[in-house]
Amino acid sequence: MNQRTARSGVQPQNQMATISGSRKDSPLFHLLRATSGLKRFLDTSSMACLAFAILLGLALLAVCADAVLALSPTVRIVLNAMLVASLCGAFAVALRTILRNRFNPSSTARLIEERLGDRDSSFINAVDFSTSSPGGQSTQLRQRVIRIADERAHRISSLDVIQLRPLYRALGIAVAACLVLFVFHLAAPRLLAMVVPRFMDPHGDHPPFTLLDFEVTILPEPVYHGKPATIEAVLSGPETVEQASVVFLDKQRRSGEPIPMLRKQDQQFSLYIDRPEQSRAFYIDTPRGRSRTMHLDVVEVPYFEDVRFTYRYPEYTQWPSRETPPQKKGLRAIVGTEITVQARSNLPLMSGKLLLKESEASESDADVKQTTVTLMPLADDPTTVSGSFRIRVNGQYSISLEAANGAESLERIEGPITAIADKLPQISIVEPAPHVIVVEDWTVPTVIEAVDDIGISKVRIYRSVNGWGPSAADLPFTTRNGNGARSVYEFNLQELGARAGDVITYYASAWDNHPGGKQFRDSETYVIQVISRQEYQQYARQQYQMEELIAEFESVREKLDELKKQREELLEELEMLRKQLENTDQPTDEMLERLQKQEEQLQKFSKSAEQLAEQLDHRVEQMQLYELEEPYTEMLKRLSKQLKQQAQNANDVEQSLSELKQPGGANAEGRQQFQQALEKLQKEDEPFNEKETQQLDAAEQDLELFRMADNVLAAAEQLKLVIARQREVADRLAEFQNQERMTAEDQARADRLAGEQERLEQELQEVVDQLKQAAEAAQEELPEMSGDALKICEAIDEMQIGQDQKSAARNARQGSGRSAWEAAEAAANKLESLLSDCPNCNNSCEGMCNSLDGPLKLTKNQLKQCLDQLAQGRGIPGSGMPRPGSGNGQGQAGQGGIGQSGQAGQQAGGQGARSQWQVGQSFPGSQTPVAIIGPHAQQGMPQKSAGGRLGRNGRGSWIPLGEGNDPSEAETLTPDFRAFGSSTVGNLRAVPVGYRAAAEAYFKRLAEEK
The missing domain is CATH 1.20.120 (Four Helix Bundle (Hemerythrin (Met), subunit A))
Known part of the structure; x- marks a missing residue:
């Protein structure tokens, strides 16, 4: 055992180095190599499958997180880094597994014995004997052990030693992960399609996951610089969106402020852009997600930001220049006007073109004369071009622009050109009437008015007496409204030596200020016919009869009654004031207010009395037409004198009241002065006393x-x-x-x-x-x-x-x-x-x-x-015949007492209690009104007609004092009075030829009546 353990501690490298070449091919070593390789493959494959499943799971979790949370690019980059780190870790583990499973005969032999349950260590001993030196070992034992191991190795397979179950389990996990991914893709293909690119390109233009579909349209196509455009978006999907916004990106691809869109219909939104100025990227943002980034491409073409026309009129008009924008009526100016065109664009300009056509025909008309004016950029403003032309004839204009980049404007400014000719002046003699009959030694004021479209430079009058002349005289004039003129000229008949029967004809001419000096116009010819005072007096009696005299007197009495009422009210108030002032030296504020009020009332009374006295004086100065007027005017004189005294007394009282209001003025002396003035006003009561009232x-x-x-x-x-x-x-x-x-x-x-x-x-x-x-x-x-x-x-x-x-x-x-x-x-x-x-x-x-x-x-x-x-007064002056309507003609009988005018010289035949010729009514044979001017007029009396004239609108209607513009008195008649001339029969030297027939008949009637 000790020997085995020592041998087994030898390193693999040393063992492989000591194995003889013949043993490397032995069954034992073949088994060892196969088992070691299979084990290395099994461990590495299992680890790879598990790593794949884990990484796939992590990726799915990241995708779901981004779909729900719309992760920012930074978070997605961190997640990508984590996934890469995990992958790198998996590779490191695999490499470590491979290195750890390198071929080692001893370890492999031990693994085989362990897996096979061999306890005799035959494979280990055989490896030890094969890899060690013989030393003191028995050769037979060595060979025998090696032979037994080879025999056993020959009968064993590497698959008997290595189990594939872990590999199958790892493969199952990997396949399960793939199935999950496949099912996930089938269930939410849009999710993977939108989210995966966001991880693959974190900073790319990949919107977060949304269930909405965005159909975006930009109108018009293309969009021109500065011209309105509209972004329309139609949203579809399972979710309802209540609001949407457009978010524009800057050049650094940073999002700007959202601009709300107008909701037109369900899921339809639009944004109106008034002036798109540059191409920009944008996306549609909603609470449920946003669209991909799109581009608003703006085409840079020049367009008109402002156009101005400056009119510089011909020098002789002296009109100031003016500036206007384009108008519907086009360019309208007097011939010779210089017009400067200035057009400003959104882009720097190379030039502009002003096309002028001299008629309103279409461009296809070959006979139309066209002129092109080039508009050049201003030195200090390359976006503005300018050019000038003069208006000569009617036509059309058209303006276009060309940018510095060569692009031409898509629109044109067009309109008509109207050349207005300098018209002739208009002149009229506004006073007196075209035909006037004037009392000899009288003055006839003449008012001439002229008007021109530009201005008047000269007014001239031409006069002719009894056919001699005419003689011309330039008249001074006053300018009215810049282009009008008014001249006043007087015909002084006494200075002219005109006598009864003379005829003065005259007309006026006016020149405008055109430099040619040929633009003038004449007025119609007017006639002044001179009559005697006796003839005029007869006419005045016709107009001023008993009805008029009575109405005049009644008007005077009404004025007197009104003044009497005012006087009585004043005296009552003044007496109360006098009593209050007796016991005080210092008037109270209330008394001062009453003093002021009474002072104003006294001023009003005094003014009214003076005005009526002045009117009476004017009336007294008029020519007396009837014997009755002598005592009548004496009465008016007396009334005028009494009224003036009343006005003076009222002024004295008013003066004393004014002094009473002064500090310290309410002393004994001031009160005594006021009392004396008041007593005088009370005592002198003419013409308001009983005696005068009875006289009236x-x-x-x-x-x-x-x-x-x-x-x-x-x-x-x-x-x-x-x-x-x-x-x-x-x-x-x-x-x-x-x-x-x-x-x-x-x-x-x-x-x-x-x-x-x-x-x-x-x-x-x-x-x-x-x-x-x-x-x-x-x-x-x-x-x-x-x-x-x-x-x-x-x-x-x-x-x-x-x-x-x-x-x-x-x-x-x-x-x-x-x-x-x-x-x-x-x-x-x-x-x-x-x-x-x-x-x-x-x-x-x-x-x-x-x-x-x-x-x-x-x-x-x-x-x-x-x-x-x-x-x-009930007849025609100078004729000895009744007036029209009195019944001696051949006209049709009048109805209701008023005769109708005859025609062609026939007298009207109506009868009436007061049938009489009226102002402006024509005498037989004419429809032209004639005016009679003379010394008799009721200027001082309240009347209703135009000021200074003897006429009336009806019986008892009169001429208000001071309302006339003409100091003379005129009354409309008809040209039958053209026969008025000398009172001597046959003296027709002063009568124009056209009037002599009527004059001869007139004088013949006078002779027959005598």
Whole structure:
């Protein structure tokens, strides 16, 4: 045993070195080698399978961890390092196992004996004898032991010694691990496909595991620099996503701030990008995972960031330059305007191109003239190009850009070009009217206005008197709104030596500031016709009659009543203040406020009294048209003087109140001064006392008496006109007095006269009603005049004149000429028999003289003259004929008392109680209004028409004081007054040729009336 143990302690290397060459091929050593190799393979393979299964398990755990936790790259790198370290450890163990299982005959022999249960140590002894030197050992024993071991080794296999069960178990574990991996792949192929690359490339673009599918679309395709783009994402998968964001990566691939996307529908999101400026990587991030990284590729092309057009107008316009962006109406400017184009882009530019077409035809039209203007970059800003051109004709423009990198803009700025020609100026004479009739020695202000699209450089007036001339004069003007001009020129008839009958024609011209000096325009020709004061006075009476005078007086009384009320309220308040101030030297704050209020009320009263006094003074200065106006204006003078005194007294009280408000002003002296001023205001109560009120009442009654008399006389004059027209109809029907049968032409004339007779019958009835109404109204105050008028009305009814007129019309229509004439003649004779009984100015004076007992009382001669003057006012001035609508024409009968204008020189034939020509109404034969200018106007009285004119809108409506722009007085008439000229028959030297026919007829009528 001791010998065996010592031998077995020999190292394997020494044992192998001592084994003879013949023994290496012995069965024993062959068994030993086979067993040692099998054992080394079995141990190494088992260890490899176990290591494989462990590493695979660890890898699956790492994959699951990343799928659940979305591990960061650092953690994944650490896990990768751990897996690699584990693999390296497995290789180290395998190498150690291999080294440890190197061939060792003794160890292998011992392993065989242990596995076979051999206790005699035959294999160990044989190895020992084979590897040791003979020494003192028996040779036979050695050989015998070796031979027995070889024999036994020959019968044993290495598989008898080494069990394969551990290898099978290790292989089973490895196969089981592979099966687990395969099942895992079948169950979640997306997981491995998404997670494994994340471990293989930790810093690569591999999104964490998610069950969502991302379908991302970028619109438009391609995306241009600075142009809007949209990122749209459609998400699908088993999970519902409520929100999504776009995360852009910087150049270092770092994620930026998430930008929320707009949810359009379920699982559909979009992000609108207003100005993409560079290509960027991005991914879609959601609470359930994110998409892979995608790229927003931005194509760098130039586009228009800003375009400006600078207008530099021609120098003569003196207009400042202006800058505008592109507009829908395009480029619009006066011919010769220089336009500078500046276009700014997002990229540095090489140039720009401005294409100009001289018409609106399409580009395919070969006849279109095109001009190209190159826009060059600015020195200090390569992203902006600029160029200029002048507008000459209408056309189109188009602007495009070329970047420094050679890319051209995809869009163009286009629009129309409108070349506006410099228009001729417009000129008009705005005052006076185109045809005015002016009193001799009067001044006619003329206002000329001109306007141009650019400006006015000169205004000139051309004048001609009685066809001589014209003479020119340049007028100064004031500029209005930059392109307008206003000139004022006066025709002083006295300085010009114009007399009644002279005709002045004039027109004006205006030049604009075009350098050519050929752009001017003339106004229409205007006419100034001079009349005498007598003719004008007759016209003024026509416009200013009793109705107007009464309305004027009523307006004065209303103003006086209002002032009286204000005065009474002031006196009451002032008396209370006086009593409160008697016991104090220092007014309280409340008293000071009352003092201030009363001071303001006194100022208002004083101002109103002064204004009314001024109006009365203006009225007194006007031309007196009627005898009645002499006592009337005397009364107004007295009222004006009294009102001025009232205003002065109010000012004195107001001054004393002002001193009372001063510190220390409420002393005894100040209170005494206030009391004296107040007592004076209370004592001097004209024109508000009872006496003056009675005088005004009496004057009002006198005016009312004049109005009633005027109404009766006006109705009587209308009756006289009806009588004259009845005689005219009877004389015309006398043509048929000897005809029993009429021709068709005669019957047509008879039918027309029948119609005239029927209208005349109606007018007679209306006039009778008006006369009766006026007489009944004046019956108490004017019994004699009213009685005469009522008798005439009764006589007309008793004579059955209306029946005669109806019979005349009926017989005329039936063709019975003689019967028609006899009936018309009978009606005319009956009416003419009443002429002597009609009220007139002569027989009306007696009764009125007895009735007039107020401040407007007149003598008999004055009264007769006043009534004559009122009668003249009911006719056309200078003609001696009634006004249009008074009934002596051939026009159609008026309805309701108002006649209608005739046409082509025919007088209107309507009848009415106060039928009269109105402002702006044309006289027969013309539609052009004429203005009459003269000295009479109710400027000082409250009226409603335009300031300074004699006209009215209706009876009793007046011209407000100070509202007129023209100091002259104008009233619209018609060109029938063009016949106004010299009052001497046949003196037509001053009348233009175009007016002479009408003038000759006018003077002929005057001569016949004389």
